[in-house]
Every structure is written in C-alpha cells, then in structure tokens.
Amino acid sequence: MRISDLSRAADVPVATIKYYLREGLLPAGRHLSRTQSDYDGTHVERLRLIRALAEVGGLGIARIGRILEAIDTPTTDRLAVLEAAQRALTVPPDEETAAGDADVAADAPGPSRALAWVQERGWSVDPADPVLTDLDRAWDACDAGELGIDARRLDAYADGIELIARADVSSVPDDPSRAVRQVVLGTVLMDPVLSALRRLAQQHMAVTGQVLAAQSPLGGDVTSR
C-alpha cells in the first residue's frame, strides 16, 4: 500500500509516519520509484504499537526507539531477556534531567532505602539495578507528598505486587523471539491497566463501605450508604 493508505489504515498522519521513518522507528517500505514506496501489514502493526507506547505509555521517541530495538533482538537466555528489558525501560540520566532542573532525590543522599527494604523482603535483586533508584525517587516523592510510606506499608503493597508479577511471569511465551517483546511491552503497557484497576478497586471499596473507615477492620462493614 502507499503511504496515504498506510496513514488511513493505522490512523496516523502522513507527516508523522515520515518522521518515524526518518527516526528509524519504522522500517522503510519496499522501494517502488524515486518518490514511492510500498508498505504492508507489518508497517500498520508497528505504527499501532508506536502510537500505543506514545499515547498510553506516555513515552518519548528516544525511549520508544530503545524499546523497539529490544523487541527486535530475540534472545534465548532468560536473564538476557530481562537485561534487554531493563536497558530498554531505564531512563538514562540525560533524558531524566531534561524533565526538570534537579532530581527529586538530589537532596536526600545516603544509603538506598529501596535496597535495604528489598533485602529485608528477601527479594533476589541486583544491588546495582537502576530500578532501585527509580524506587528511591518514587519513595522520596511520596515523602514530599507526606504520604507516610514506610517499610511496613511497602510490604503490604508487595503482597499484591507478587501476585501480579506471578501473572506476568506465567504469560511469558516459551518462543524466545516473543519473550523480550512480551516482557518489555508487558511492563510499559500494563502499568496503565494496573493503575486503572487500582482506582476502580478503590471505588468499589468506597461504595461498599470499605473506604475512609480507616480505623475499622476491613471487610467488616459492607453496608452501602
């Protein structure tokens, strides 16, 4: 199909498609003439994926590029799959500082609370893993919002997260060419699903009388108002 048909099929403007082609996010079409190329279903699929990452995942071009690169590089080694996913998902320092003038964590140096908590929890995690820095930053941000997150609170969340990670794990296909894709996209695209589920579950508990009754034991009062 021509680029105008591709634009209609994927619902992405021609100018945006040309931008993605220049940035290498979308493979070139089959050359037809000096000014025309032929595109197929794989281009439609790739464009839909880029849109999902940009719009729902909220990612910029550079991160989308790294994610697509990881997806396009199949590997058979199980730790290599996770390392490829980590590389694709971690924000390098230069991209990070573009978002603001200073790091939220900058005024809270010292040992990593995240690492101490993970070790206490008994999770096997590389102490140099950049996700620990993400967790420290997110924890600091909760402090700035005076949410009072402590190790006990994190443990309560971790009980739920372990169930979720098990569901993630059981969905990773044996086919190595699809494993990296599944792990990387599963991390980026599922977070908004989990965020929406969390808000709906909170509402359910409010309506059934379980929210804002902080002092009463949960599940006791199930009368709606």
Added chain:
Amino acid sequence: MRISDLSRAADVPVATIKYYLREGLLPAGRHLSRTQSDYDGTHVERLRLIRALAEVGGLGIARIGRILEAIDTPTTDRLAVLEAAQRALTVPPDEETAAGDADVAADAPGPSRALAWVQERGWSVDPADPVLTDLDRAWDACDAGELGIDARRLDAYADGIELIARADVSSVPDDPSRAVRQVVLGTVLMDPVLSALRRLAQQHMAVTGQVLAAQSPLGGDVTSR
C-alpha cells in the same frame, strides 16, 4: 524568607517559582514592599509537592493545578472525597488530544470491555466513571502490543490489585482535611512506586527460576543459576 532563600530551600529556580506564582499553583507570599514578599515553610512544602507531581508523576501544569485545588478543598463526605479525586485525576478531552492526533480507542467503538469485565468481577463502579474509559484505552493499547490480555488475565491482576487497594484504603486518615489529599496524592505518587516494585518482583522471580518457565507451575524450581 525571600524568594531567593525559598529557591534554595526547595531546590527550585527563582524563575520557576515565579511561573508557579503566576499560574496560581503557589500562594502569594506576605507582601513586604512593592518588589518583595515573605515566604515560609508552607511554600517550601508546596514547591516540593509540585516538583514531585511534575517529575515523578510526570504531570503537566493544568493537571497539577486541579490536583492542588482538590487537596485544598477538604470535605467530610466519603463519596465526595472520591469524586474530588476523580475530577482531579481525570484527563479532560482537550488535554488528551494534545498528546496525539487521534485516540487509540477511536478505531475500536462498541460496548465497553472494561465495564463488562468490572460487572462480571462484581465490583461496584459507576458505569459512567471515566476510569472505565482509561481502562478501555489501556486494554486497547495492550491489544496493539499483542499482549493477549483477556478477562481471565485481568482477574489474575485484580487479585493482586485488591490487596493493594485494601492497603490504600486502610491508610486514609479520618481527618477530612487530609483525606482528599491522601487519596489524590496516593493515586498519583504511588503508581511509580508500584511500577518499580513490579519490575523488582519480576526480577526476583527470574533469578530464583520462576520467570520464563511459563509452562511449569510457579514456585517449583527455586534454584538460582
């Protein structure tokens, strides 16, 4: 303190502080002279919160403004608290379209999968709740990534999410002046915490041999390599 001291205390540039003052995100200081105002600890706190929302929450000025407004409006009614939170957290259509030319869900009209799933699950949720639209969009994005999310998969995630929502619920303070703040900030600032926890838990399971062994029952093989 003067604006330059405030800048140092909150680690936010003076120009940014002036921008927040103009946009109404930060209350004016006490007037000292035609060119000078006096700021105090409440201004430092508010600036730290704005930074956390912008940098870790990744939110724009308009949404931060709505969130601060919700926080500053205490209410005693438990459903009013959640409604205020929803208003602050929902992206209005005009902001949404600024991110892209078309909606991911635009080519998938028809009945809401999210609503059907929520009703099947037995959650008490307003059928007009905008979070259901968020869930439909996120689900569509997972389809674009060919993640194969279905109702059964969502149920597995919902088991973990219900534990998390219970932990959220039990942390909401009785003091109504703090309840809205806790619910709104808890939603925005905790999502990055949960996202980091999920990635760490996945890694733990990979190292202990629980990841990428999709076909084998979980927890069987706990030898690390």
